[in-house]
Amino acid sequence: MTKPDEIMDLSQIDHGVFRSFPFLQDHCITCGICSSSCPVSGIDGFDPRKLVRLISLGMKDEAVDSRWPWICTMCGKCQYVCPMDIHIPDLVRAVRSMRERDKVPGILHKGLEAAIRTGNNLGLPKEDFIFILEDVGEEIAEEPGFEGFTVPIDKDGANILTTIHNKLVNTHTEDLKHWWKIFYAAGEDWTVPSDQWEGTNWGLFTGDDQAMKTMVGRIADHMDRLKVKNLLWPE
Amino acid sequence: MVRKSFGDPVAEDLRFVVKTVVGEENFVDMYPNKSNNYCCGGGGGYLQSGFTEARHEYGRMKLNQILATGANYCITPCHNCHAQVHDLSEHYEAGYHTVHLWTIICLALGCLGENERTYLGEDLAEVGL
Numbered sequence: 001m002t003k004p005d006e007i008m009d010l011s012q013i014d015h016g017v018f019r020s021f022p023f024l025q026d027h028c029i030t031c032g033i034c035s036s037s038c039p040v041s042g043i044d045g046f047d048p049r050k051l052v053r054l055i056s057l058g059m060k061d062e063a064v065d066s067r068w069p070w071i072c073t074m075c076g077k078c079q080y081v082c083p084m085d086i087h088i089p090d091l092v093r094a095v096r097s098m099r100e101r102d103k104v105p106g107i108l109h110k111g112l113e114a115a116i117r118t119g120n121n122l123g124l125p126k127e128d129f130i131f132i133l134e135d136v137g138e139e140i141a142e143e144p145g146f147e148g149f150t151v152p153i154d155k156d157g158a159n160i161l162t163t164i165h166n167k168l169v170n171t172h173t174e175d176l177k178h179w180w181k182i183f184y185a186a187g188e189d190w191t192v193p194s195d196q197w198e199g200t201n202w203g204l205f206t207g208d209d210q211a212m213k214t215m216v217g218r219i220a221d222h223m224d225r226l227k228v229k230n231l232l233w234p235e
Numbered sequence: 236m237v238r239k240s241f242g243d244p245v246a247e248d249l250r251f252v253v254k255t256v257v258g259e260e261n262f263v264d265m266y267p268n269k270s271n272n273y274c275c276g277g278g279g280g281y282l283q284s285g286f287t288e289a290r291h292e293y294g295r296m297k298l299n300q301i302l303a304t305g306a307n308y309c310i311t312p313c314h315n316c317h318a319q320v321h322d323l324s325e326h327y328e329a330g331y332h333t334v335h336l337w338t339i340i341c342l343a344l345g346c347l348g349e350n351e352r353t354y355l356g357e358d359l360a361e362v363g364l
């Protein structure tokens with residue numbers, strides 16, 4: 001029979017490493033219900049039970065360096081079915097946060113850095129943003145039933161503030177039209193901020209709490225400044 | 236939004252909107268649904284992390300759920316879901332169309348412009364023009 005120390009280096013195990021994690025990982029009864037509910041179980045040999053085990057055994061490098069925390073979407077199906085209510089998505093996000101920032105996969109950290117620096121993931125200057133909004137607004141005004149339509153930018157006291165997903169002022173401007181036409185048809189009093197308008201918050205994905213707070217804080221500031229009570233944050 | 240934030244009542248609200256715009260007889264729910272549904276695999280940064288192969292694998296669960304409904308259109312209420320569900324149909328050559336909820340609302344309102352119909356199939360492409 002294979003002995004445990006032939007499978008892994010037992011000296012690596014240290015239950016104390018993740019003691020500060022508040023996700024109840026040590027309560028796992030290894031039932032595997034999470035794994036059978038998870039759409040990504042089996043890919044890269046991943047399943048949530050194994051990740052929970054890795055964390056409770058304190059195997060930090062294995063968890064942080066692997067692709068596992070990034071091929072999970074933090075959808076929460078596993079936690080929904082877990083009899084011990086272990087906070088698996090939060091645990092995954094906390095492991096993501098432990099990656100060096102230049103090793104965060106894909107464009108996630110770069111987009112977030114641009115957003116922190118410029119107010120949006122694209123680094124789109126304010127004048128260009130306003131130009132695009134007004135241009136799309138003029139196209140709508142040419143359609144029957146929308147005569148006189150304009151985009152209410154930075155409108156004081158509007159009922160709804162809406163943020164913008166960067167792709168809507170990049171490759172998908174027609175999606176702006178749908179929202180705005182629905183607002184118009186509903187007689188809604190709405191507005192959009194002229195800068196710091198980014199609707200995505202990739203700090204959520206990269207585990208960067210500070211960045212996430214900055215992005216949320218900007219939206220809260222708009223709400224205060226413009227005295228708007230309702231937020232439509234369609235991401 | 237449903238499982239992690241607002242629960243099933245918000246899923247009911249979404250169904251009310253969808254049934255109102257497409258007609259109750261044209262609505263097919265998927266199984267499982269609401270809080271017990273599966274994620275499409277476009278969330279959590281997947282579309283931006285560059286792990287396309289893993290993302291397609293992840294999405295097979297959603298693909299099979301959609302195919303089991305037999306529906307020609309899948310309505311998605313978020314940008315990430317739309318991108319993923321649309322990509323799944325293309326990648327696996329599944330043949331269904333993927334539309335944003337707001338596109339279908341504008342179609343029902345009769346104000347969906349001619350150049351805003353990229354995601355509609357031939358059967359709906361001319362409706363209300």
Ligand code: SF4
Binds near residue numbers: 081082085
């Ligand atoms: S469902 Fe919960 S208790 Fe069961 S293996 Fe998964 S994390 Fe552990």
Ligand code: SF4
Binds near residue numbers: 041075076
């Ligand atoms: S949160 Fe991650 S581990 Fe849990 S079911 Fe979703 S994809 Fe799987």
